[in-house]
Amino acid sequence: MAETVVFARPQALAPVPTHYCPGCTHGVIHRLVAEVVDELGLAHRTVGIAPVGCSVLAYNYFSTDFQEAAHGRAPAVATGVKRARPDLIVFAYQGDGDLASIGMAEIVHCANRGEKITVVFVNNAIYGMTGGQMAPTTLPGQVTTTCPLGRDVSQVGYPIRVAELLATLRTPAFVARAAVHTPLHAVTAKEMLRRAFRYQAEGTCFSLVEVLSTCPTNWGMPPVEATEWVEKNMVPYYPLGVFKTPDGLDRAPRPAPATEG
Amino acid sequence: MAKKLMKGCEAIGEAAIKAGCKLFFGYPITPQNEIPEYMAHRLPQVGGTFVQAESEVAASNMIYGAAGSGERVFTSSSSPGISLMQEGISYIAGSELPVVIVNIMRAGPGLGGILPSQSDYFQATKGGGHGDYRLLVLAPWSVQEAADLMQDAFDLADYYRNPVMVLGDGLIGQMMEPVEFKAERTPCKPLPPKAWVATGCSGDRPTNIINSLFLDPEVLERHNQKLKAKYDLMVRDEVRCASYGTDRPYEVLVVAYGTVARVCSTALDDLREDGVGAALFRPITLFPFPYAELRAAAENARAVLVVELSTGQMIEDVRLALEGSRPIHFLGRQGGMLISPEAVSERVSAISAGLPEEVRHG
Incomplete structure (x- = not known):
């Protein structure tokens, strides 16, 4: 009987183990990106931009060419690559400290210029690699090593909703938020990523998919609890969906729950 | 080609185009605004791309990305802006990318003033950014020499895979002098093919990764020594x-x-x-x-x-x-x-x- 392959490693994913902690969903997100790149037939002309943060070594985990960016500057580096070689498919892979704190200027202006790149923005509401400090995305009351009594919004403000913020820009773009804490969510996340890469391949617009992720290590909970924490605490503050499409038919974001903060 | 009366900043911009540079990323700052303005006007005429970055920090990281794609690229700024670019410059040196950076120096420290100065000599020649690296620094004394050195700068950057700085002052940028560009110019260094560029991998070679991260201290030390050997070659061969x-x-x-x-x-x-x-x-x-x-x-x-x-x-x-x-x-x-x-x-x-x-x- 002939064997049929029903599951295999995507070609765009390197055949190596990752250093990610048990229960961290970076690995899932890497895989979804690689599947999309493969399925759209883009791998041979794709260049990734790695960030500073837990996914700093992303260049080891994809079998595409890569450039490693300084902290927060991936959108600027991606701009340089894309402007030098518009025929390439350029994606930046960034965490929330990288993109929403030190790199806020770069992401806003990259989106506003309408650079034809794709940003995969992984939001786990904390600084992972440096050991669990407060991020711009840390939830109100969430305990981290630099807000040991919980995030006090009267002192440090509210967590930044990046997808919503970028969706306010006039320049056409595709901006969405997804999650990967259940298989069904992961399937939806892949569709968002597929749309994002397709828009780039067609030369349509800037695209960004924010993906809610886990950090069991720095959240201080087992992996299963961490996925439940995403559903219970992150999804209500960071609603999932498409916030902006290039044709202007923006889906109105769901209103934030009244209980926030 | 006939001599043409040009402002230093314009001659620098035209020299870059003559050297085959089709990409400029920069941010406005006095007294070098004529360079980005010239590039914004000229690059579209030669099929190039001008991007006004949101900051010098971003500009220095844009030239990093463009250089990693193998294309000739330059930026220009003046002292406070060059300070902001030190992040990108350090990464560019660490990742061994060829870029050209023009510093039309103004007086400092801090916001300082907008008039000519030579107070960035330490920053240009002794490091500027973090880490054990060197820039090759060229200092023109006339508009003609600025144009000539600017073209050589691209060859030197490509040859050594290292950032090259053209260090001028507000006088060189603003004064007008006759400039002549040679119709046929021979590169001042042999230009090896750029096999290291990150422009997509079809699986026929290992992936190319533009990077300055070496977590293993033994590997980083070897990288530091490789860079040092390169700077030693500059000391031996490039003194002018x-x-x-x-x-x-x-x-x-x-x-x-x-x-x-x-x-x-x-x-x-x-x-x-x-x-x-x-x-x-x-x-x-x-x-x-x-x-x-x-x-x-x-x-x-x-x-x-x-x-x-x-x-x-x-x-x-x-x-x-x-x-x-x-x-x-x-x-x-x-x-x-x-x-x-x-x-x-x-x-x-x-x-x-x-x-x-x-x-x-x-």
């Missing part, structure tokens, strides 16, 4: 300097670079008429610094005068070159104030007449 009046007897050797050397050369002519023997030594590469050449030129002099638009920065390299073999005097202006030929003549005459004190620094 010029001398004026060294073919006749001289008592005082004046050392200056950039437009200040132009001022000094005027002073030398006046001094010669007055019967005072003086010559001029002008480093053209500030890194690598012409230590041996300066030492040789100073052997014929009784004393050395360093002239700079700073409180004394290059003078430290002059000291290293002379190793105490000659008394070293200093004449400097700061804050955007200029040095007149008369001031230089007066100081040289005083030294020649036996001015007792050396000015000590550091």
Whole structure:
């Protein structure tokens, strides 16, 4: 009987183990990106931009060419690559400290210029690699090593909703938020990523998919609890969906729950 | 090609295009705005791309990305902006990418002023950003030389896979002089194919990764030593300097670079008429610094005068070159104030007449 392959490693994913902690969903997100790149037939002309943060070594985990960016500057580096070689498919892979704190200027202006790149923005509401400090995305009351009594919004403000913020820009773009804490969510996340890469391949617009992720290590909970924490605490503050499409038919974001903060 | 009257900033921009550079990323800052303005106007005419970045930080990271794609790229700025670019410059040096950076220096520190200065010598030649790296630094003294060095800068950057800085001051950027571009130009270095670029991988080679992260200390040390070997080659092969009046007897050797050397050369002519023997030594590469050449030129002099638009920065390299073999005097202006030929003549005459004190620094 002939064997049929029903599951295999995507070609765009390197055949190596990752250093990610048990229960961290970076690995899932890497895989979804690689599947999309493969399925759209883009791998041979794709260049990734790695960030500073837990996914700093992303260049080891994809079998595409890569450039490693300084902290927060991936959108600027991606701009340089894309402007030098518009025929390439350029994606930046960034965490929330990288993109929403030190790199806020770069992401806003990259989106506003309408650079034809794709940003995969992984939001786990904390600084992972440096050991669990407060991020711009840390939830109100969430305990981290630099807000040991919980995030006090009267002192440090509210967590930044990046997808919503970028969706306010006039320049056409595709901006969405997804999650990967259940298989069904992961399937939806892949569709968002597929749309994002397709828009780039067609030369349509800037695209960004924010993906809610886990950090069991720095959240201080087992992996299963961490996925439940995403559903219970992150999804209500960071609603999932498409916030902006290039044709202007923006889906109105769901209103934030009244209980926030 | 016929000579054309051009502003320094415009000549620098045109020289980049003549060198095959089709990409510019930059941010406005006085006194070099004519460079981005020229590129914004000219690059679309030659099929190139101009991007006004949101900051110098972003600009320095954009040129990193573009250089990693193998295309010739440059940026320009002035002192405070160059400070902001140090992040990108350090990563570019660490990742061994060829870029050209123009610094049209203005007076500092801090916001300082907008008038000409040479107070970024330390920053340009001794590091600037973090880590163990060097820039190859070229210092033109005329608009023509700025245009020539700008074209060489791209060849040197490609050859060494290293950032090259063209270090001028507000005078070189703003003054107009005749410039001639050669119709056919031969690169000043052989240009190896760029097999290392990150432009997509079809699986026929290992992936190319542009990177300066080496977590294993042994690997990073080897990388540091590889960079050092490259800088040693620059020291061996790329020193450039010029001398004026060294073919006749001289008592005082004046050392200056950039437009200040132009001022000094005027002073030398006046001094010669007055019967005072003086010559001029002008480093053209500030890194690598012409230590041996300066030492040789100073052997014929009784004393050395360093002239700079700073409180004394290059003078430290002059000291290293002379190793105490000659008394070293200093004449400097700061804050955007200029040095007149008369001031230089007066100081040289005083030294020649036996001015007792050396000015000590550091």
